[in-house]
Amino acid sequence: MLFRTITSILVPLLCFWTSGVTASPLPTGDGSAASRFFGRTENSAGKPIEANLALGIIHAGQKYEHWLLAIGNDQAGSELLSAVVKFDKHGNTQPVEYLIARKSNRQKFADYNPAPEVVQLGKASFKDEKEKENVVKDILAIEIDVPSNQKGGNCMDFIKSALKLMKDKGNVDESVVGNYDDVYKKRYHDVAKKVFDADLQP
Numbered sequence: 001m002l003f004r005t006i007t008s009i010l011v012p013l014l015c016f017w018t019s020g021v022t023a024s025p026l027p028t029g030d031g032s033a034a035s036r037f038f039g040r041t042e043n044s045a046g047k048p049i050e051a052n053l054a055l056g057i058i059h060a061g062q063k064y065e066h067w068l069l070a071i072g073n074d075q076a077g078s079e080l081l082s083a084v085v086k087f088d089k090h091g092n093t094q095p096v097e098y099l100i101a102r103k104s105n106r107q108k109f110a111d112y113n114p115a116p117e118v119v120q121l122g123k124a125s126f127k128d129e130k131e132k133e134n135v136v137k138d139i140l141a142i143e144i145d146v147p148s149n150q151k152g153g154n155c156m157d158f159i160k161s162a163l164k165l166m167k168d169k170g171n172v173d174e175s176v177v178g179n180y181d182d183v184y185k186k187r188y189h190d191v192a193k194k195v196f197d198a199d200l201q202p
Contacts, residue, residue: 046128053124053176055159055183056080056109056116065195067155068116069162070109071124071136077107079136083144083158097148101140101158119183122176124166135171149198156188 056068072078083099109116126132139162146153163180166172188202 046130049126049129049132051124051126051132052078053121053172054078054109055119055121055180056112057119058112058116059114060117061194063194065191067159068104069139069159071132072107080104080106080109081136081139081159081162083155085148098146099144099148099153099155099158101142101144103136103140119179121163121179122172124171124176126171135166135169138165138169149192149196151200154192154196156184156191160184 051072052070054070056070058064058066058068066082066084068080068082070078070080081101081103084102085097085099106112109118126135142158142161142165144153144158148154151157159180163172163177167174167177185202189200192198192200
């Protein structure tokens with residue numbers, strides 16, 4: 001009687017354990033499951049990637065108009081890069097404003113309110129995710145050594161420098177730079193006058 005009782009308990013437990021092992025997301029021989037199991041993505045394995053490039057214009061036509069460069073996909077999330085006012089350790093700006101490259105803590109244009117005006121610039125290509133990360137780091141290392149009320153010191157000039165860097169590295173072609181230049185030349189003077197009170201030409 002005791003043997004039958006123990007057996008009746010162990011058999012269901014064994015079946016439950018077996019079904020649990022079968023359903024577990026263990027790596028399989030196709031490689032993709034192993035990548036998912038260990039937290040690796042396909043791009044981290046060194047596959048080429050292509051990213052959308054877009055210009056986001058926040059508060060277009062207003063005193064606080066600001067331009068950002070998006071690298072990625074606005075649905076899944078992008079690197080939003082721009083040049084912003086540099087503050088000192090006390091939270092004050094310098095007497096003459098200098099801008100500094102920064103990555104936004106937001107990942108989508110939809111996170112802004114009101115929504116920015118978006119201009120699609122084209123595509124950027126990278127050997128893999130690591131190269132993309134390195135390019136972003138290089139863009140954020142761009143130094144803006146003139147004040148924002150001078151040519152070369154504002155958010156529009158920063159994006160122009162960022163795209164030139166990407167073109168020099170072979171990540172974008174001339175069409176991307178040209179698409180940006182069209183917007184840059186059309187709006188540069190008016191934005192510089194309204195935002196920075198500077199009479200600048202593109």
